[in-house]
């Protein structure tokens with residue numbers, strides 16, 4: 063199939079492109095940034111919001127993965143107009159282009175953030191049926207909820223098909239250096255201090271980026287049409303567990319400094335990806351520990 067990937071030069075997008083190419087698809091990356099990795103696919107350097115360019119480029123394509131967005135929530139906070147333009151507005155542009163070109167389906171990268179701070183009964187899992195955050199406390203959340211709603215509107219009003227993929231917290235090769243896992247790895251390697259808010263018992267659900275990319279590809283199946291899927295890891299990992307796992311893999315003790323807890327540093331409810339397993343046969347291939355072993359090994363190779 064012919065697949066266009068907006069944001070295909072980015073962290074997650076580059077892995078999705080790898081998996082799509084391995085599966086034999088013809089892939090075109092559409093991004094503002096040049097691809098950083100050698101991949102046997104086409105590339106167009108352009109803005110998703112340039113509807114004419116996007117429409118002429120995607121003629122005769124079957125699927126569009128819309129992964130381009132402002133994914134860094136701090137940058138979103140600093141520059142809300144521009145970030146929303148690249149996140150919610152860009153989704154409208156992709157949907158309009160899909161309508162004009164009769165694209166079979168738009169595959170939207172979304173996030174677990176749309177559930178909000180997910181407080182409440184910790185024993186109850188979050189599923190795709192769990193409602194959107196009623197009072198989103200971040201612009202990124204509101205922008206991603208808008209993007210999802212635009213997909214639903216385009217289905218109802220213009221019969222444009224979609225699949226929404228809600229990712230957990232990705233980690234692994236090619237991650238931005240300012241995210242928690244690469245920071246911890248590099249500080250332990252350099253004997254530098256790690257700062258932990260609160261007592262480190264707060265948990266998050268991480269998903270290994272290679273598993274996440276496979277999950278994205280699984281969503282091409284017809285069963286995923288006009289459906290929403292959580293694509294997440296299966297373990298809740300506390301901050302202290304991240305450090306302990308890294309200490310064991312690297313073989314070095316971390317220097318930890320505990321500081322005051324962040325406001326609203328919730329413990330985290332479990333997000334279930336059971337629907338993706340049942341309907342698409344996708345589940346993470348690697349345990350957290352196995353994924354981390356692979357990542358640390360590659361991290362050390364690339365940084366030495």
Ligand SMILES: NC(=O)c1ccc[n+]([C@@H]2O[C@H](COP(=O)([O-])OP(=O)(O)OC[C@H]3O[C@@H](n4cnc5c(N)ncnc54)[C@H](O)[C@@H]3O)[C@@H](O)[C@H]2O)c1
Nearest residue numbers: 069072073074093094109110129130131133148171173229
């Ligand atoms: N990284 C995470 O923690 C995370 C978690 C959940 C969901 N997501 C979502 O997954 C997707 C990919 O995230 P990522 O971490 O790979 O981000 P990234 O920043 O690494 O990649 C995003 C890419 O989109 C491109 N881009 C942005 N605006 C564009 C525009 N208007 N036109 C063309 N290209 C544009 C950028 O140049 C970049 O290459 C995003 O939609 C993000 O919101 C990310």
